[in-house]
């Protein structure tokens with residue numbers, strides 16, 4: 363069973379609106395690098411939230427790491443092993459300084475202070491964030507926040523990444539650095555993006571989410 | 582963020598260990614607050630002003646804050662000097678008599694208030710709110726209280742950021758407040774949006790915390806370490822406070 367994520371017959375709609383998914387099927391194997399495209403409002407972000415257990419489906423099954431995930435307890439394990447990069451970095455960062463925000467996850471995972479500090483240092487090095495550690499978060503630029511948000515996810519060393527438009531608002535050099543990071547250190551992920559260049563570089567397979575269904579997509 | 586307008590800087594007070602600040606400020610302000618003669622408040626006012634200078638506080642911003650506080654003090658000046666029992670002073674306006682004791686009393690209150698506020702700004706204002714929260718954790722304050730403090734601050738600043746964002750968005754589209762229905766309506770939208778978007782944002786932040794394994798306990802990464810100037814300052818402040826206590830008990 364190399365299947366990391368397996369979604370069967372999933373239905374979901376926000377309480378106030380139409381049904382977003384009606385019998386959606388999707389699966390992700392270990393080692394797969396998948397691109398996800400789809401029009402605005404198709405429900406890409408919502409799908410990520412469902413996988414992480416931040417929203418609960420009306421019906422259907424979500425299996426992650428080979429086990430059905432239903433309650434908070436199941437999902438808290440998922441959250442330790444799957445890293446979600448939020449579409450809006452403002453939502454992801456809540457600590458005063460870069461260093462503390464990056465260390466928040468590792469400390470929750472039970473690492474000691476010196477270990478957490480080492481993780482922070484290593485992560486910053488990999489992502490080219492050196493010198494930003496002590497900066498106060500709400501005074502960073504948009505692109506810097508994006509990288510720090512990625513760092514907070516990377517620091518948890520997840521087995522699988524869910525990346526929600528990670529390169530939106532990044533300049534071409536930073537995008538390049540980001541893609542290089544993915545190539546070197548991440549082997550399983552789903553990346554939502556509208557950028558064809560990024561898709562070509564970072565995804566082996568591409569799916570499109572449209573009208574509540576996921577179908578293969580070619581550029 | 583307007584709440585931390587004094588927090589950036591490189592002065593002696595900015596570098597001081599927040600734990601030392603919390604520990605020394607409490608007794609210092611307490612002694613000032615219970616003083617009943619003008620000597621200690623006067624000395625404290627001078628000392629607090631020195632602190633403000635050392636902390637390099639922006640004079641305009643500091644005066645702004647003091648003005649807000651002294652509005653209340655001003656009200657005391659309007660009432661207490663009249664009819665306070667004691668020796669009558671040079672003028673008597675009809676049934677109202679100003680007494681020397683009354684003046685001294687209000688003057689004492691004024692000095693106390695300003696000494697305490699200035700010292701608090703110079704000492705606590707020069708630390709980031711979060712390092713103060715950390716200091717509370719290190720001083721073994723109850724975890725729940727510290728969380729409350731932390732989130733209270735977190736949400737205030739979120740609210741304020743949302744507000745500035747919405748205000749900017751309105752300005753960008755040439756909104757100018759006037760006395761008409763359009764203006765009132767727009768302000769009503771602003772407040773409504775503020776509530777909704779702040780609520781939504783706080784939920785998303787909570788989600789982000791969940792995604793990183795939050796389970797109700799806030800880990801602290803920065804450990805403070807006492808350095809020489811922290812100890813010197815602690816000893817100095819304690820000496821001053823004890824001196825004040827001695828003066829108070831002798832008089």
Ligand SMILES: Nc1ncnc2c1ncn2[C@@H]1O[C@H](COP(=O)(O)OP(=O)(O)OP(=O)(O)O)[C@@H](O)[C@H]1O
Nearest residue numbers: 376378379382400401402403404405406407408409
């Ligand atoms: N909290 C919410 N309550 C109600 N409806 C919502 C909520 N969040 C999103 N929606 C609606 O659900 C639909 C899917 O939203 P979602 O954010 O998943 O889209 P998306 O595919 O990520 O779009 P984009 O490419 O713009 O990021 C949209 O029509 C949106 O209006």
Ligand SMILES: [Mg+2]
Nearest residue numbers: 406407408449
């Ligand atoms: Mg989205």
